[in-house]
Amino acid sequence: MWHTLANSQSELGESPFWHPQERSLYWLDIPGRAVLRTRGELADGVVQRWTLPTEPGCMAPMRSGGLVIALRDGIYRAREWGGALQRMVQVSHDVRTMRFNDGKCDALGRLWAGTINEAKDAASAKLYCLDVRDAREPRLEVMAEGATTANGLAFSPDARTVYWADTPAHTVRAWNWEAEANRLTHERVFRRFDGKPEGWRPDRPDGYGGRPDGASVDAQGRYWVAMYEGAQVLCLDAGGAQLQALAVPAQCPTMPCFGGDDLRTLFVTTGRHGRAGAELARLPASGSVLHTRVDAPGLPVNFFVDD
Numbered sequence: 001m002w003h004t005l006a007n008s009q010s011e012l013g014e015s016p017f018w019h020p021q022e023r024s025l026y027w028l029d030i031p032g033r034a035v036l037r038t039r040g041e042l043a044d045g046v047v048q049r050w051t052l053p054t055e056p057g058c059m060a061p062m063r064s065g066g067l068v069i070a071l072r073d074g075i076y077r078a079r080e081w082g083g084a085l086q087r088m089v090q091v092s093h094d095v096r097t098m099r100f101n102d103g104k105c106d107a108l109g110r111l112w113a114g115t116i117n118e119a120k121d122a123a124s125a126k127l128y129c130l131d132v133r134d135a136r137e138p139r140l141e142v143m144a145e146g147a148t149t150a151n152g153l154a155f156s157p158d159a160r161t162v163y164w165a166d167t168p169a170h171t172v173r174a175w176n177w178e179a180e181a182n183r184l185t186h187e188r189v190f191r192r193f194d195g196k197p198e199g200w201r202p203d204r205p206d207g208y209g210g211r212p213d214g215a216s217v218d219a220q221g222r223y224w225v226a227m228y229e230g231a232q233v234l235c236l237d238a239g240g241a242q243l244q245a246l247a248v249p250a251q252c253p254t255m256p257c258f259g260g261d262d263l264r265t266l267f268v269t270t271g272r273h274g275r276a277g278a279e280l281a282r283l284p285a286s287g288s289v290l291h292t293r294v295d296a297p298g299l300p301v302n303f304f305v306d307d
Contacts, residue, residue, distance in 0.1 A: 002249055006045030008289040013269030015058040017301040018259025025259055028056045031273050050082050057100030058113050063303040070100035070113040075130055088138045102151045102214055109133055109305025114150020125150045127164055133305045152215040165212040170195050172212050191240040202251050202279055214255025218298045226253035233268055250286040251279055258298020266294045
């Protein structure tokens with residue numbers, strides 16, 4: 001059973017994570033250009049909102065305190081909530097049509113962030129990795145490319161596999177990963193989903209299951225992926241086979257994460273931006289954060305290491 005987090009509505013929720021020290025849930029509103037977080041007990045419904053200068057694509061907590069945030073033109077850090085944004089790296093893509101999107105940190109403290117080609121006229125999105133550990137100069141490396149909308153980033157618990165999705169292609173790819181050397185090899189299709197049927201409408205279900213958006217991996221190595229326009233979150237095993245499908249009371253779930261003290265609460269952000277009025281009336285939880293209990297814990301959030 002899904003519950004709606006009070007006062008959590010945004011236009012397009014993304015990049016949620018559970019902060020264990022603060023016992024707070026963080027997430028982004030991309031078109032709303034904001035970071036949101038809960039304060040106090042979740043049931044209290046206290047949500048803070050921090051407005052940003054451009055659209056945020058993803059973020060992660062920093063070990064030294066504050067947040068690292070990928071905005072439209074580069075990756076920034078803020079030492080405290082609402083604090084000054086310090087740009088660490090700028091990206092040379094055309095900010096009129098390209099921006100950062102889905103991402104998160106790996107267990108070694110590096111931020112991985114993909115981009116999106118908003119024009120959707122070429123598979124020009126890339127997956128970057130930013131490393132600033134040990135006070136070194138920021139190093140931004142391209143890890144993968146050939147996508148239109150970067151999504152679905154996740155790392156296996158044994159740090160041997162990286163997952164990355166291209167949402168319009170309905171495809172999740174996987175690579176073997178040497179974490180210390182940060183080397184990807186043996187690229188393959190992890191899971192390919194059926195495309196959207198011509199003339200599909202959300203009020204007339206015809207078997208379309210949606211396309212892969214954000215994802216998270218649990219402690220058992222299962223890959224949980226939000227299926228945008230599919231009104232569901234899927235749980236896949238390490239081979240890509242479907243184990244479970246959780247129907248979601250929003251047409252456009254965007255990204256799951258695990259939280260709560262035992263990491264067995266599954267949170268899912270959702271979207272309402274650009275959706276039809278009839279759909280929003282039928283699914284009023286659209287845009288809110290939803291949560292439910294699951295049978296196995298997830299993995300704790302990885303912190304960005306910049307010291």
